[in-house]
Amino acid sequence: MDMSLIAFQTVVVLIAALLAPLLSLLYFRRVRLERPALGVFNTRDIALILVFILSLPFLYLILPSWVLTGMLALTFSTALYIALRPFLRPLYLWPLVAILLVGDIVVTRTLMGTTQGWQIYWVFNNVIVLCAVVGISNLYAQGGMRMRQVVWFSFILGAYDIFFDLVIPVSAHLADRFHGQPLDAAMGWISGSYSANLGIGDILIFALFTISAYKGFGRKGLFAAILTVGLFGAIMPSFSPLVILPLVRGGVGITIPAQTFFGPFAVLTYYLLRRTGPERSMAQWTSAEVAEGYEPIRVTRRRRAVAPVAAPSLAEAGSGQGD
């Protein structure tokens, strides 16, 4: 194994693994997204997301490229809208989204025969994926997803990763399928002959893990999360090919099942934090922030000035029976 490649990969993955969670956390503290009137993430929601995540890649393997690109464009534009809405009005936001997505596609078609072209591609792609992860992780975390749910989610994904890497090697095909395509669902970099990237699924899990740890357990949760992500989400998986031969595809390419390493340690981290006290709810966390005089940016949809009507109320159903 080329140690320089390992080192390069480690640096790239570490930056991607930590940058997204830290930006997501900053966003979590600064912005309060709109949430529906009713609803909290529960186990069934996680199961549904899991089914979606596990089955979608297989769909991607059989779809024509242009269909895949279309679906990715739709998905990313939604995610970017969610993430950037608090800062930009739609008048500026949609053109920016269009520039990013179209730029990514154009670069893919015209400049990928050079290293510099690839680097421009990764700049576009990294910005898109980073913004999407920040938006989606906050949507889930602010929708009530708890650390307990995130860690078990990660654990199950880890099992999925190891199975589809070593037993039925589909993950490698998936990585190949996306690599170099427009709107690759990954963050990465290339330098000379060295190329490395980290998938959006892993980045999203790391971001959710960090936000929920901070929300649930405060600063000690944040510290534990960053340590876990860095060590077991980035460094250990990057060095794993040195010791785990099946992961090296005859020396011709590497797909690292990051969640396989991260998942169990994420669960462990959670239960260690739990020993220090119960996980806080959003209400408890918000109260603590308010007590510190903290005021986030609130995102509210522009509403038409319409006339509301009443729904059956408690008082009407109860005592008021005039006759």
Next chain:
Amino acid sequence: MFETGIRQFRMAMAMMWGWHIKPRIIEHMVADALKTLEEFGSAGDDVQQLLDGPFADPVARKEYQMRMVQHTARRLLRRSPYYSKLFAANDINPDKLTLENISRIPITRKEDLLEQPQDFLCSGVQPAMSTRTTGTTGRPAEIWLSKYEIDLWPALAALSGLLRGELLPNDCWQVNISSRATAAIQINATIARLTGIRISMLGIIPAEESLDALSSGDERAPTLLATYPSYLAQLVKEARRRGLSPDSFRLRRIDCGGEVLSQALKRAATETLGPALVNDAYGMTEILPMGARLCNQGHLHHDLNVGFVEVIDLESGQPVAPGELGTLVITPYYPYRECMPVFRYDTRDIVRNLPDEPLTCDLAGIFATSTIQGKASNLLRVDGRWVTTRDLVEVYEALPSHPWPARFSARAVGDHIEMVVSEEALDQGVTRAQIERRYQERGLDVRIVDCVTHEQDVIQLRPLRTDLLETTFARRT
């Protein structure tokens, strides 16, 4: 989160198209609301939209009303013996009904319900529980409800209560309403079960006992009270007699209905029992689950997602002009009523149509009238104008003698009103002349012709719901 979204969608579709609303879905949404409150401390940003229903826009709402009126009428034609005969006799085609020509359909009166109750029962629906009106204005009417209605109304009320912040998960609710109001009792008990709040169904028991429960001082003391204005008056008087202050109570809200609640009594209840809000709501057994609630400017806003509301002139039977008095005529929609529904039911509750100008209250945009002014049967025609029960009660209960609840009888004699008052009105040095002067300041020529002292005679002056006393074998020592 996703399941909740689907349930909301299903509820919205059912409300929009008049389909049967599955009570189970609403019950699940109540559970979702509880989990939301537990996690976030409050409902989400879209809560107003959820409460508003699918038709917040006035134009869309009008279309919705017409569709629902037709939908309800079509069902009545098929399933209600009374209304199929009525429609046939008046050549009514439900498909051609509009909000403008609905007045072609004769009004349904309480007498119709009393004379032909069986004809109001819809075919294909199994009656499950009956409830009777309290009969304070005559013979009580019996209304039958289906299991669907018994399950649906409290679920909707529980959901709305949680989302509006009227109910909190750690509330304790004391209910002092007559046991005859079986629908209300059933609804309140189910609301408590669905939301997990504690409930004490005390009924109309001696005020001292209710006050003991209200002022118990521990963490189980009630935070919510539902009762009638006349019973509230008894509680306030007893509390004042004991020298209690708001610190003795944990009340944050009192819901009143069924009688006229005067501003003076409302103020006294706030000052003595301490709740942040004394709510004067409107509802009626025959038109359940239709209701209305007050805004911060004292208008009565009616729930148009659930039924159609008209204000009809007492004499002409036509819609009243702005500023004029009329009776509330209400049509609860299907699927909110299915077992023994009514169409254009004349409640005989008098309201004043509001002036034709935009509202600026916190419920602006929701159709509103004045508060209930009293029953049509108690209207007095004096000097070419109508004098309502509220006109008289507001002045009476504001007297320095605090004669709560207001016990008087009044009749129109030529150009003035003759009033017989209770002895209590003349306490604290208040004289008949002072009372008459107060009425004059309000433009009313009232002459006090007699004063009644004996308790039974006082009650007979003006029977109120607080008189429906429920006693026990135990004697208070």
Next chain:
Amino acid sequence: MKKAFLLLASLALCLLVIACAQDNSAVRGPNTVRMLGASFAVASITIHKGETITFVDDSNEGSLHILVIGKDGQPISEKGAPDFGGLAGERLDVGDSWTTPPWNTAGTFYVTCTAHPTTMTLTVIVI
């Protein structure tokens, strides 16, 4: 006689043109390089001057490849090498195939994939 000769010559010319047009597909046979997920199926290929190479992205095991003249993912300008699409490179998706322009200059050239820089460098020997 003269007319018959001219007719025959024209026919031969047509046949030659048709044969030339079909030549690209015929070339697939001996000078085909299969591409897998992140590698070429062969490490090098030897062809004659004027011949072409057909790169085939395997339908089952292939992936996106972006081919340029160069080594280890780095494009190198080599005199005499055919055009591989300039800055964009030659982009082949799964199941695609592409036949290069003729290799008219003898020598040793390299073809690399910028998407798989460390694992895809093909040596092309033109004799």
